[in-house]
Amino acid sequence: MNRFEVVTPRDLPNAVKLLSGRNHAALAGGVDLLDLLKQNIVAPQSLVNLKGVGAMDAIETDESGGVRIGALVKLSEVAANPTLRERYGAVAEAAAQAATPQVRNLATVGGNLLQRPRCWYFRHPDVNCLKKGGDRCYAPGGLNRYHAILGGGPSFIVHPSNLAPALVAFAASVKLIGPGGERTLELERFFTLPRIDPTRENVLDTGEVLIEVMIPAPAPGAASAYLEAREKQSFDWPLVSVAAIVVSDDTHLIRDARVVMGAVAPIPWRSHEAETALRGARLDSSAAARAAEVALKPAAPLSDNGYKVPIAKALVRRAVLRAGGIETA
Numbered sequence: 001m002n003r004f005e006v007v008t009p010r011d012l013p014n015a016v017k018l019l020s021g022r023n024h025a026a027l028a029g030g031v032d033l034l035d036l037l038k039q040n041i042v043a044p045q046s047l048v049n050l051k052g053v054g055a056m057d058a059i060e061t062d063e064s065g066g067v068r069i070g071a072l073v074k075l076s077e078v079a080a081n082p083t084l085r086e087r088y089g090a091v092a093e094a095a096a097q098a099a100t101p102q103v104r105n106l107a108t109v110g111g112n113l114l115q116r117p118r119c120w121y122f123r124h125p126d127v128n129c130l131k132k133g134g135d136r137c138y139a140p141g142g143l144n145r146y147h148a149i150l151g152g153g154p155s156f157i158v159h160p161s162n163l164a165p166a167l168v169a170f171a172a173s174v175k176l177i178g179p180g181g182e183r184t185l186e187l188e189r190f191f192t193l194p195r196i197d198p199t200r201e202n203v204l205d206t207g208e209v210l211i212e213v214m215i216p217a218p219a220p221g222a223a224s225a226y227l228e229a230r231e232k233q234s235f236d237w238p239l240v241s242v243a244a245i246v247v248s249d250d251t252h253l254i255r256d257a258r259v260v261m262g263a264v265a266p267i268p269w270r271s272h273e274a275e276t277a278l279r280g281a282r283l284d285s286s287a288a289a290r291a292a293e294v295a296l297k298p299a300a301p302l303s304d305n306g307y308k309v310p311i312a313k314a315l316v317r318r319a320v321l322r323a324g325g326i327e328t329a
């Protein structure tokens with residue numbers, strides 16, 4: 001780890017100014033950033049402490065009935081917030097299932113969305129793979145049991161964030177501020193595939209700060225579910241996660257649906273195929289199973305991660321049923 005100083009700007013414009021200079025990194029909870037420093041993946045001369053700017057730490061309902069979550073809100077606060085639990089259940093549940101209580105009390109929403117991938121080649125200080133500017137990806141011919149089964153190539157990372165699939169399912173947007181001013185982007189468009197640029201996971205520009213996440217009001221009749229499978233009960237990232245939203249009536253006729261998988265692709269993977277299969281169908285176990293089949297049809301596993309396919313199918317099926325109010329074994 002290199003030597004660095006921690007700078008606490010007095011407000012957001014000053015934070016942006018500092019971050020626009022060379023070799024600075026934004027510090028939120030520090031859970032991932034400290035690992036990145038120790039693994040020599042980043043070597044900033046200063047860490048710009050966002051917690052000192054005195055903003056971005058609230059969950060508020062806006063005038064259109066949606067919710068704004070400040071980038072510095074902690075995962076434990078998301079998990080416990082009554083509005084999120086009631087109206088955006090998948091988001092609260094995704095936060096509740098992430099990591100450990102200690103990590104959730106430190107980790108922020110912005111940091112969770114911007115954490116770097118867990119690929120062990122990327123995290124190894126002596127490996128210079130494609131993501132670090134090297135000339136090859138070691139996953140296809142190497143150890144790839146935790147890697148992508150969808151959307152991979154030329155890097156095969158999976159996006160590690162629990163919150164990302166749940167927020168994409170709810171059509172969330174992110175507000176960013178940078179040297180050029182503010183911009184708002186759909187979260188779905190914020191994440192970017194390695195085929196565009198294997199060194200990055202999103203389109204955050206140098207000097208930009210993620211200020212908040214905005215989630216629109218859910219459609220009347222919408223209900224959601226978030227499920228994940230892990231190797232361990234806690235202290236671990238998911239092998240597969242699924243966030244589903246089902247908009248249905250009393251007869252279980254599905255008017256709309258969103259299905260987004262996590263930990264299977266370099267970005268939160270929205271299955272338009274599953275959504276199309278569900279729309280207009282009556283929700284029951286065969287409709288959910290059909291959605292799961294089509295969601296995983298494009299899967300292209302590597303040598304050691306084919307096991308993710310049946311897990312993902314089971315989770316899609318169960319998440320869709322649970323969102324529609326039908327419990328499964």
Ligand SMILES: Cc1cc2nc3c(=O)[nH]c(=O)nc-3n(C[C@H](O)[C@H](O)[C@H](O)COP(=O)(O)OP(=O)(O)OC[C@H]3O[C@@H](n4cnc5c(N)ncnc54)[C@H](O)[C@@H]3O)c2cc1C
Nearest residue numbers: 028029030031032033099107108110111112114162210237
């Ligand atoms: C044991 C363990 C288990 C875990 N399990 C899970 C899990 O199951 N699911 C899951 O989702 N996560 C898991 N995590 C990861 C954890 O949730 C993230 O590391 C954490 O959310 C990062 O948030 P942070 O506030 O600490 O970010 P930091 O570490 O401070 O920042 C992360 C990155 O984002 C940048 N950044 C942070 N905030 C902003 C901002 N507002 N604007 C611009 N840039 C910013 C930083 O510069 C840095 O590059 C786990 C971590 C550990 C240690």
Ligand code: SF4
Nearest residue numbers: 119121129137155156
């Ligand atoms: S999957 Fe991505 S991060 Fe991992 S070795 Fe390949 S290029 Fe590097």
